[in-house]
Amino acid sequence: MRIKSYFSATVEAAVSKARQELGDDALLLNARPSPEEALHLGAYEVVFGIETPVVPPPAPPAARAERPAPPPPLPALPDPATDEADSLGGFLARQDISASLIQAIESSLDEDTVTEQQLARALSRRLNVNSSLDSPVAFVGPAGSGKTTLLMKVAIRESADQAVAVVCADSQRIAAAEQLRTLCSIAGLTFDYAGQPESLAAVVEAHQAAGRLVLIDMPGFGPSELGPARVWQAALAKISSLTPVLTLTATARTADLRLMVGHYRMFKPQRLAFTHLDETGVWGGVYSTAGETGWPVAWLTTGQSIPEDVEDASVRRIVDGLMGLAGKTRAAAAAAG
Ligand SMILES: Nc1nc2c(ncn2[C@@H]2O[C@H](COP(=O)(O)OP(=O)(O)OP(=O)(O)O)[C@@H](O)[C@H]2O)c(=O)[nH]1
Numbered sequence: 001m002r003i004k005s006y007f008s009a010t011v012e013a014a015v016s017k018a019r020q021e022l023g024d025d026a027l028l029l030n031a032r033p034s035p036e037e038a039l040h041l042g043a044y045e046v047v048f049g050i051e052t053p054v055v056p057p058p059a060p061p062a063a064r065a066e067r068p069a070p071p072p073p074l075p076a077l078p079d080p081a082t083d084e085a086d087s088l089g090g091f092l093a094r095q096d097i098s099a100s101l102i103q104a105i106e107s108s109l110d111e112d113t114v115t116e117q118q119l120a121r122a123l124s125r126r127l128n129v130n131s132s133l134d135s136p137v138a139f140v141g142p143a144g145s146g147k148t149t150l151l152m153k154v155a156i157r158e159s160a161d162q163a164v165a166v167v168c169a170d171s172q173r174i175a176a177a178e179q180l181r182t183l184c185s186i187a188g189l190t191f192d193y194a195g196q197p198e199s200l201a202a203v204v205e206a207h208q209a210a211g212r213l214v215l216i217d218m219p220g221f222g223p224s225e226l227g228p229a230r231v232w233q234a235a236l237a238k239i240s241s242l243t244p245v246l247t248l249t250a251t252a253r254t255a256d257l258r259l260m261v262g263h264y265r266m267f268k269p270q271r272l273a274f275t276h277l278d279e280t281g282v283w284g285g286v287y288s289t290a291g292e293t294g295w296p297v298a299w300l301t302t303g304q305s306i307p308e309d310v311e312d313a314s315v316r317r318i319v320d321g322l323m324g325l326a327g328k329t330r331a332a333a334a335a336a337g
């Protein structure tokens with residue numbers, strides 16, 4: 001599969017330009033506002049994949065020709081303005097996939113002959129998912145990353161199958177506990193507060209003993225709050241079979257997510273969750289963080305609505321995101337007016 005970008009003032013104009021050149025068989029992989037460095041080419045970028053070379057139909061056999069002439073080689077599509085987007089590496093880089101993963105993916109594929117399915121398989125190989133819920137879960141991560149919202153979505157969904165207790169360990173933010181207590185009372189969930197690190201393990205164990213799945217809401221710690229972060233990490237370490245879920249915003253850049261992973265590694269995350277996927281079409285941060293850490297992705301969230309906007313992560317969904325199927329849907333909607 002070859003990949004080529006077209007830029008224009010509107011998605012429709014860029015798509016029509018691409019269709020004129022590539023025909024109807026070319027696959028629309030992504031449509032989005034142009035990156036800053038390509039804005040001079042047009043406000044929107046559409047990315048097309050061309051699965052099979054467009055070869056001119058063979059000339060009718062000459063009366064005396066004994067063997068058909070070999071098909072001409074695939075003509076190159078030189079376009080200095082879109083040079084970067086024409087390569088597989090350029091496409092992956094635009095998705096903000098980390099350089100080391102791009103290198104690994106490129107070296108496992110033959111760029112000249114690679115099909116969309118082969119690329120999807122190569123991308124899938126580095127992903128794990130796991131959204132099972134059978135031991136206490138603590139939602140850790142940067143301030144404002146969507147921990148509490150995700151916890152409530154998961155708690156309400158899971159409460160259909162088992163008893164759930166929500167434990168608030170957020171003593172940092174004023175009214176955090178009250179907000180969560182109110183949400184739990186509306187949803188009919190058991191709520192408890194463990195404002196002191198020393199009390200956390202006992203509170204969790206009491207709910208476990210009562211047969212409840214315990215979901216723990218942790219405060220977010222900034223880079224300058226390493227002291228309290230260590231204290232709470234030690235408190236979490238006392239809970240047996242705990243699953244810490246590092247909750248990150250999918251809108252952050254891959255490099256920033258890597259910093260967050262470094263910062264929160266002390267909590268020994270066993271899973272990842274990504275929020276705010278409704279606000280981005282770029283999945284490289286999700287992919288690179290999961291690929292580089294090897295931690296399974298548990299949940300993806302796509303909006304503020306509790307409990308609707310959450311889904312169990314699947315490899316297919318993440319790979320589709322990377323290949324631009326979300327963009328394809330948007331472009332189709334835009335083209336339909
Ligand atoms: N658009 C969108 N907004 C989200 C999503 N998840 C959470 N939010 C919003 O993001 C904001 C922060 O979410 P919280 O759940 O309070 O984040 P938090 O990590 O608990 O924040 P702290 O407790 O302050 O560290 C809220 O306004 C949420 O409604 C999502 O997937 N998409």
Ligand SMILES: [Mg+2]
Nearest residue numbers: 147148170218
């Ligand atoms: Mg919170």
